[in-house]
Amino acid sequence: MDTAMCSLCKRREAFFFRPYSGEKLCRKCFARSIENKVRATIAKYGMLEYNDRIAVAVSGGKDSLSLLHILGKIEEDYPKASIVAVSVDEGIEGYRDEALKIAAENCEKLSIEHHVISFKEIYGYTLDEIVKRLKTRGKSDLTPCAYCGVLRRKALNIIARKVNADKLATAHTLDDETQTILLNILHGDILRIAREKPKTDESHPKLVRRIKPFCEIPEKETTLYAYVKKIRFQDKPCPYSSEALRNDIRVFLNRMEQKHSGVKFTIFNSAERIRQALKESSEKEALKECLECGEPTTQEICKACQMLHELES
Numbered sequence: 001m002d003t004a005m006c007s008l009c010k011r012r013e014a015f016f017f018r019p020y021s022g023e024k025l026c027r028k029c030f031a032r033s034i035e036n037k038v039r040a041t042i043a044k045y046g047m048l049e050y051n052d053r054i055a056v057a058v059s060g061g062k063d064s065l066s067l068l069h070i071l072g073k074i075e076e077d078y079p080k081a082s083i084v085a086v087s088v089d090e091g092i093e094g095y096r097d098e099a100l101k102i103a104a105e106n107c108e109k110l111s112i113e114h115h116v117i118s119f120k121e122i123y124g125y126t127l128d129e130i131v132k133r134l135k136t137r138g139k140s141d142l143t144p145c146a147y148c149g150v151l152r153r154k155a156l157n158i159i160a161r162k163v164n165a166d167k168l169a170t171a172h173t174l175d176d177e178t179q180t181i182l183l184n185i186l187h188g189d190i191l192r193i194a195r196e197k198p199k200t201d202e203s204h205p206k207l208v209r210r211i212k213p214f215c216e217i218p219e220k221e222t223t224l225y226a227y228v229k230k231i232r233f234q235d236k237p238c239p240y241s242s243e244a245l246r247n248d249i250r251v252f253l254n255r256m257e258q259k260h261s262g263v264k265f266t267i268f269n270s271a272e273r274i275r276q277a278l279k280e281s282s283e284k285e286a287l288k289e290c291l292e293c294g295e296p297t298t299q300e301i302c303k304a305c306q307m308l309h310e311l312e313s
Contacts, residue, residue: 008033016224019261027228034225038070038213045198047211048167051080055165055208057156058085058107058114060099062226062233063171065106067214069231071169072110086159086168088152089118091126092239099234106232117159119151123308127151131240133311144240147307154295154304160208172212175219178267179249186245191285193271194278204287204296218264 004014004024012026025033042048056071058064068085075083085107089096100116107114120126125133131144160168172180184192195201200210214222226233241247256263289295290302297303 018221020265030221031225031228034066034217034221035070035073037217038067039074041198041213041216042074042211045211047169047199047213048081050078052166053082053084053164055084055086055160055163055168056112057160057168057170058087058103059171060087060101060103060234061171062231062235063173063214063219063222065103065231065233066222066226066229067169067171068106068112069110069229070225071213072112083112084163084165085112085114086156086163086165087114087116088155088159089116089120090148090152091119091128093128095236095239098236102232102234115159115163117155117162119155122155122158123151123304125308125311127240130311142307143245145246148240150303150307154302157206157208157295161206165208168208168210170210170212171214171222173214173217173219173222174264174268175250175253177212177215177271178253178264179246181267181271182249182253183246186249190274191278194275195285197275204289206289206294207287207296216265216268 006012006014006026006029007023008029009026012028014024014026016025016027016030017023018025023033048054054071054075056064056068058068068083071083075081085103087100087103089100104114118126119130127144127148130147156168156170180196181193184190184196198212198215200207202209225231253264253267285298287296287298288300290297290305291300292305293302295302295304299306301309
């Protein structure tokens, strides 16, 4: 049986087949293709300026550390740009400590400064304490992931602003994006699809613009990149992740992708077209400052403060 050769270099043995493009890639060409895709995505959506200070949200997992390594490599070509890693310590015993340690090790290896902010510091509770409090009181239909998502998002914006970042880069992959699109539809929050772009709009002086350089790359490939480049990352799943609706959607989408290659790209591209149609409506929803904490929100009281009020009532 003939050994399959790399579709790009034609010299090395292929180890990965990309079903949606038909490419067979060797390790070197695969890694380069991911790096080139990130560069192309940044250019396509105008994500970065030559002199940006970029805060990279680093959890210690495969996606965020792969992104940190790639952006660190790209940043070398732009001497006026700078990168800083930011992490959120949600306070999940037996899970987050290891992740933060791995994140710090990668930052040290790349000579990138690393800043950490915690739920306890901002909100007065760790996520474990929030979950325990909810269970004790028998309150809320929301899952730990629902609380974590809202509180983490706010925390990332606070720390990105604190380190004077122009952009906040998150490692949301194509899988994350398509899951979020379906989640927003299931929750009836169509306008959120319009707001959650690969590069968010400049909508409020306190809101650091977010970019998603991995938004057109499948999670399988960002994971493989980490292995190919021998990046050390935390592979332990969050103990609360199985409780999320997102997990069910992930399973569904992966099953669909297996049967119908490219379906995730189709969903992502459909959302891009929907955003154009919803642009006018989403722009009317102006941001204001939360009456409680002063952070940007579309409501009088931001969702994070609402959750904390519910927790304490």
